[in-house]
Amino acid sequence: MSKRLTNILTPIIAVLLGILVGTIIMLASGYDPAAAYIALWNGAFGDIYYIGEVIRQFTPYILAGLAVAFAFRVGLFNIGVEGQFIVGWTAAVWVGVAFELPRIIHLPLAILAAMIAGALWAYIPGLLKARFRVHEVIVTIMMNYIALHVTNYIIRNVLASKSGDKTDLVKETASLRSELLQSMTDYSRLHWGIILAIICCFIMWFLLEKTTRGFELRAVGFNQHAAQYAGMNVNRNIILSMLISGAFAGLAGAMEGLGTFGYAAVKGGFTGVGFEGIAIALLGANTALGVFFSAILFGILKVGSLNMPLEAGVPNELVNIIIALIVFFVASSYIIRVFLERFSKKGVK
Amino acid sequence: MSLMDILMIVVPSTLLWAAPLVFTALGGIFSERSGVVNIGLEGLMVIGAFSAIVFNLTFADTFGEATPWIAVLFAMVTGALFSVLHAVASITFRADHTVSGVAINLLATGLTLFLVKLIYDKGETGIISQPFSKIDIPVLKDIPFIGKILFQNTYWTSFVAIIAAVIVWYIIYKTPFGLRLRSVGEHPMAADTMGINVTKMRYLGVIISGAFGGIGGAVYAQAITSNFSHATISGQGFMALAAMIFGKWHPLGALGAGLFFGFAQSISIIGSSLPFLKEIPSVYLLIAPYVLTILALTGFIGRADAPKAVGTHYIKGTR
Amino acid sequence: MEYVIEMLNIRKEFGNFVANDNITLQLKKGEIHALLGENGAGKSTLMNVLFGLYQPDGGEIRVKGTPVKISNPNVANDLGIGMVHQHFMLVDTFTVTENIILGREITSAGKIDLKKAEQEVRQISERYGLSVDPQAKISDISVGMQQRVEILKTLYRGAEILIFDEPTAVLTPQEIKELIQIMKTLIKEGKSIILITHKLKEIMEVADRCTVIRKGKGIGTVNVSETNPNELASLMVGREVVFKTEKVEATPKHDVLEVKDLTVKDARGVTVVNGLNLTVRAGEIVGIAGIDGNGQSELIEAITGLRKAESGSIKVNGKELINLSPRTITESGVGHIPQDRHKHGLVLNFPIGENMVLQNYYQKPYSKNGVLNFHKIYEQAKKLIREFDVRTPSEYTLARALSGGNQQKAIIGREVDRDPDLLIAAQPTRGLDVGAIEFIHKRLIEQRDKGKAVLLVSFELDEIMNVSDRIAVIYEGKIVAIVNPKETDEQELGLLMAGSNRKEAGAHV
Amino acid sequence: GKADDNGGEKGGEKKDNFSVAMVTDVGGVDDKSFNQSAWEGLQNFGKENGLEKGKGGYDYIQSKSDADYATNLNTLVRQDFDLVYGIGFLMQAAVEEIAQQQKDAHFAIVDAEVQQPNVASILFKEQEAAFLAGVAAALTTKTNHIGFIGGMEIPVIERFESGFLAGVKAAKPEVQVDVQYAGAFDKAEVGQSIASKMYSSGADVIFHAAGATGNGLFKEASDRKAKAPDKDFWAIGVDRDQADMGPEIVLTSALKRVDVAVQDLATKAKDGNFPGGEIVLYGLQEDGVGLAPINDKVANKADIESAVKDWIEKIKSGDVKVPGTREELKSFSVK
């Protein structure tokens, strides 16, 4: 079996295995798997509206996944995507409500604000890692909590309008929403952000694989000593990678702030998007294309599953189990490869 | 408020917060010392919390006051069993440890909530009737000054956590098992040439971490939330991970880090009652624990070196 | 004749690759048996089979005449086989004693009895003249000391048969002497030894017999007393090998590297380069001779910008370079073949092609406006691979998959091709077979002849004497003597390196 | 969706039944709080009208994150439910938007205001329930020291806080009240630590309006009571009667009858009186808020009950207007 075929088959088999085990669990606990999967399918594709929602859902997933993946490629584990996402969201909305500007300036400015906010939030762990060798995992975890409390404070005390816990909608000129896309998808919340997300996939791929900067970043990711020997500035690259990762995460926040929601509200806890980003990045093997596809898969499962309790009476926690199993099997792809090889050898003989 | 009052509030509350973190961080140490990254601590706590609550709800009448303790043992077993998944994936199937850990977290949340629906047909469980309760430690509570601060209005579990940390320290640094465990995490090939079964040691490390993670979750749920829902364990596992790194993969370090986190949280709660902190906006108190942690790490803890071979696979015959 | 070990017709495959093809090796009691072969010939593999780390795919192993199956190192230990590995199998963060007792701990009531263990270690150490401090941490002791710990590990387990895999590759001449002494003591105490080494001189000095393998196949076993280095080398390589590298007299010109009063601290903050002065001129090779740990590494790191210098001056072609960035220094015409090729020299997870432009990827023609030109990069890689005879399936192969010798050739190709005015070569031939060494020495001399300055650091006195035009002896962070290789010998150098001054040293000649 | 082929069939059902459904926030229908209460209201409505759970009857969808509200509301509209509830202030923006898109559908939102002709907004006068709780607390405390634990500083909780403080002040002005916010609705350990601090510093009654964070309060009170049975450690619950959280320690609860409101509004809509575009306020007058029975173990239970009764009359009659913000609280006085 060619290596290429194995590489393509492995994740597909992982997904199928995840679904298979999910089916077994449903059978064992007395639910009807067929009904569940049909409900899932209908919930994701049953109507043009749901297709629009699926795309809307995976737009920030792509960006959060890219954020995690980018840092990973430079050897850093950015658990702080969640926090960077939240500050990006808040910053975008801030610009979106605070200014009166023509669309051509306002929207880019709001997006930029989100990216800068996310980047700054990631800059701190990057800097501490580069300068003091402080473990980025702890710092990013702590920064998540700080982001949550600080943005809540800002929203409540600076941004919120009369009601006190939520900002106004961002101005029309800063919104990613589109009448066209909404009317095409029967009032889904699909917005232009998906274009940005796809562009970012391309940017990540191009930056890492094609540019001298990417060469440095990858070198630092694999071997800091060799990178230093080769005249690369390791610290600068560490910080840079966190900045870019944070910018992706901030942009993901803008997707929510300027697109899906159009406002920022006081949050009782984490949104989970940043943590989904970890699973998405890992499932996508930390490559731009991989992240793109795994985000789509996550989007389909998440949106589709909302329909499961209503239509099939199956708890939608089940989908989380299936997602977990898929991640698990993808992680264990070594064993799948071994089986594939055995299988193909037998086939030849 | 007098200093004594403050201490009497801060110390028990510090201990309360610290206990689950310490247990779980100790678990993390076993796993990572053996060379397996365990980002799945959060999931293991979820499993522990869930099992303990279900056990407690089911057997409260049978076991009476002993229920929470037996529930902890039960959670220990389920945590250990659940962690076998992580062990199989990351050791035998050569999965990326981090990916497998993330899967463990996702799976734990999904599975437990699914089971709650299945068992109780509800989104969350009811309140347990036999939680861990506040106690005054006999004898010790009467020690002047210290007794009031340390040994009154507190939980047995906090002291068990401290004792556990000391025992784990002893096991890891004083016994052959500990020596072997550490050698496997530092240089698995060296260990292999010395006839140590790397795979077995790593399995043990991960499974013990599952047991401790289960205890951590069980203690948290039975001493603090008293039920199980999607919000019961929300980030404590990651805090435990942070405590483990903060404590430099050392059991007593993790104990210190857990106490530090607990202390910072308590200060953020009591702060609003202290005269000199009263006026500042509450957001500063809310973020204080996290900011303090970052400052502490940057200022005087500095870099921490993970076990050398952590996160790598040991495949015989390669280096 | 009684054999303690017989490995008969051993075969070992890795996938489709046959690493050991029908190799036979018989070890007599009380002998030192050398195992010789090129890099990648299969020596380590064969020994790993004997030690139970690999399972053979064919053949038979007998210990004292009885066929055995050595399924893991524990079995090997029980059979009295111990191995000192090529890459040390020591846990850095453990103490000497902890490393030695690992897996065979002495306990009392469940607790490791360190006191007793230390005592035992001390006893064995004294008996075999190893003088190791049982309480020292591995990361704090020298490489030579670490090797003794490896030996102690086997002795502690009661090994009767010891396998040494390239034990001298990492040692200083003094340490080598001591090791040879230790091996002789071991033989006297009734042990038998298999010794892998690339150094024919050592084989001639200590070994009784020598088995040669080439490309995985057994070539045969010879009695050392009945052979000579040239015969051994040609047996091993399959052709004639030149030992003394041919070179014409140097014609040094202007100063290229001028180091003045350089002071550098090591990672622990100890001053290890202490007011050092050194000049290297265009068209000469200066060899730095010294015992490991006298500041060689820090000197080179300071020159190349990898470590901050405390004070002093480093000029290349008259330009002050002290404490500038590695990039600036590289661009000022300094090339560096690093001591540790895995740590500094290569990004092992990059294809060998990308490793070939590790310092100049950002320059034309390899990139333009920040975008890499892979076509040009791989063209260059192909050229270097061809010119420097790097054996790799393709330029897209990960550097990780190459053998040590080929990795080294790739690095040397890269550095030489950049045509630096000053080429620093730190232990460029460590662990390489004689064929590869010959190749690398030729390249260094070629650079010299092109009018470049070459600074060579090596612990191999042979290499220093053979290749250098001038020898600078480093001792405690200072250059204590400059000698002409033609007017000195190993003994004098050895004494200088140990800190005796010139006159004293000279007096011995 | 609208165009799907069984649309006609459902249209048929529509004539017989008035179907209702709700979207919960991430809490779900067993959150022991307003989602649960709302679902109870829907169930009661269903029983009353002989409806079945499911399409064409009554049903709910649980959200998994904030982003799901709109999808879920839309799903219910697309399933042709006649009235769709959004439970909780978090759903305000989603309801507002979808109401504009789906002009034929009818919505109701709990705890927030949406000004659209096809949306009825259900708001509660939480301050009135909290006021009564404040009265009960003030009359129970022996130390003249009381605590209030808020979840997050949002308007709903501010109404609880203001009403509670006003009630205490009205009943016993000299009582000191510690107010502290936990910053989250799901952090029981924070709730417990705050409660511990308050009890330690002398409070003997604590009221929480903090969701699951409040579970920590009950835990702390139970623990302390178990240790010192002759001392008072009272806790006051919120939203529903939380007496089950600890028979020994729950003094009473400030009730917010989401169930009543939900059922009431559904009935109105069914009868053709859907208050679209209006705010429907549920206070004491409408039975939308209230106080749960006082714990039997309180010595002066009868006094408290009669005092509470008095205040209920005064509030209902409009003699007393309970403050709903801190601003209003400042100028609040009984006379």
Ligand SMILES: Nc1ncnc2c1ncn2[C@@H]1O[C@H](COP(=O)(O)OP(=O)(O)OP(=O)(O)O)[C@@H](O)[C@H]1O
């Ligand atoms: N685990 C392995 N998998 C695949 N191939 C291997 C493995 N180990 C060794 N080889 C291959 O087997 C051959 C012999 O390797 P071995 O390490 O025995 O060489 P060696 O004679 O010890 O060389 P050196 O002198 O460099 O130490 C090499 O070509 C190597 O590429």
Ligand SMILES: Nc1ncnc2c1ncn2[C@@H]1O[C@H](COP(=O)(O)OP(=O)(O)OP(=O)(O)O)[C@@H](O)[C@H]1O
């Ligand atoms: N899993 C493997 N697959 C392929 N080749 C391998 C593998 N493991 C080791 N090798 C190869 O085995 C050979 C011998 O390894 P070894 O590390 O002994 O190299 P070496 O030439 O002796 O280098 P050095 O002694 O400088 O480290 C190398 O070619 C190495 O690349």
Ligand SMILES: [Mg+2]
């Ligand atoms: Mg070898």
Ligand SMILES: [Mg+2]
């Ligand atoms: Mg070698």
